[in-house]
Amino acid sequence: MFAVHGYPITTTAAGAALSTFIVETDEATWRAAGLDEFDVTVPPGPSDEKTRAYLEEVFAEQIEGRKLLVNNSRWGNFRTRRTARWATLDPRPVALLGDAAHTAHFSVGSGTKMAMEDAVALAQALTSHPGDLPAALTAYEAAARPSVDAVQGAARPSLSWWEHFGRYHDAFEPGSSPTTSCPAASPTPVSPAATPVSSPPPTARGWRATARSRSTPR
Numbered sequence: 001m002f003a004v005h006g007y008p009i010t011t012t013a014a015g016a017a018l019s020t021f022i023v024e025t026d027e028a029t030w031r032a033a034g035l036d037e038f039d040v041t042v043p044p045g046p047s048d049e050k051t052r053a054y055l056e057e058v059f060a061e062q063i064e065g066r067k068l069l070v071n072n073s074r075w076g077n078f079r080t081r082r083t084a085r086w087a088t089l090d091p092r093p094v095a096l097l098g099d100a101a102h103t104a105h106f107s108v109g110s111g112t113k114m115a116m117e118d119a120v121a122l123a124q125a126l127t128s129h130p131g132d133l134p135a136a137l138t139a140y141e142a143a144a145r146p147s148v149d150a151v152q153g154a155a156r157p158s159l160s161w162w163e164h165f166g167r168y169h170d171a172f173e174p175g176s177s178p179t180t181s182c183p184a185a186s187p188t189p190v191s192p193a194a195t196p197v198s199s200p201p202p203t204a205r206g207w208r209a210t211a212r213s214r215s216t217p218r
């Protein structure tokens with residue numbers, strides 16, 4: 001089973017609509033489809049073209065025959081990062097912001113927001129404690145950490161759901177819940193996918209569709 005998180009991001013100067021297209025699957029499906037052959041040790045830049053071709057076919061109905069664009073596109077495991085200390089003075093002053101300090105599963109769409117809020121909190125802390133860097137860094141973490149903890153807590157069920165959705169699909173009766181969800185923010189509804197799955201937790205967002213992998217991997 002493959003699932004896609006898709007949501008519009010921009011319209012090009014030529015008028016073409018572009019969307020983010022993030023695909024999740026479980027390891028067994030990924031290997032069975034032969035998608036584990038891309039050498040992830042090559043430097044950033046090259047995209048996994050075999051995966052692109054495969055997913056264009058799997059999701060042909062949802063993308064209505066259009067092409068998938070790639071940009072350093074590879075498979076990866078999402079890792080939730082929590083950092084014990086966000087700042088240090090020794091051996092030199094360092095403050096961590098954004099993903100360096102914390103991550104939250106992308107289905108809650110908050111990573112960039114958290115990084116920006118860190119930057120605002122750090123700037124405010126430095127301004128409020130002129131000449132007192134230790135106090136500023138302590139104030140920075142105290143101000144920014146609570147909302148990060150809340151987002152990471154809210155992301156946990158979403159992460160768990162997306163890591164096990166194949167199992168839920170097999171457990172639920174077909175038709176017991178919709179396969180695609182399309183919030184008001186999404187201007188482009190997608191066709192219902194062939195196979196219903198259980199609904200993700202409310203923290204997840206964007207439209208989603210699932211499609212079974214091809215029966216004959218290549």
Ligand SMILES: Cc1cc2nc3c(=O)[nH]c(=O)nc-3n(C[C@H](O)[C@H](O)[C@H](O)COP(=O)(O)OP(=O)(O)OC[C@H]3O[C@@H](n4cnc5c(N)ncnc54)[C@H](O)[C@@H]3O)c2cc1C
Binds near residue numbers: 022113115
């Ligand atoms: C698949 C996916 C989808 C996501 N979707 C969303 C979303 O819809 N909404 C949202 O808010 N968040 C989303 N996120 C999370 C979001 O991308 C991150 O939380 C956000 O980019 C973190 O910003 P950052 O500046 O901390 O780190 P980054 O954006 O990773 O920036 C770090 C930069 O540092 C550079 N760098 C690394 N090492 C070095 C070095 N040694 N020297 C110099 N430069 C270096 C990197 O090249 C990079 O440009 C998503 C994440 C993923 C993985």
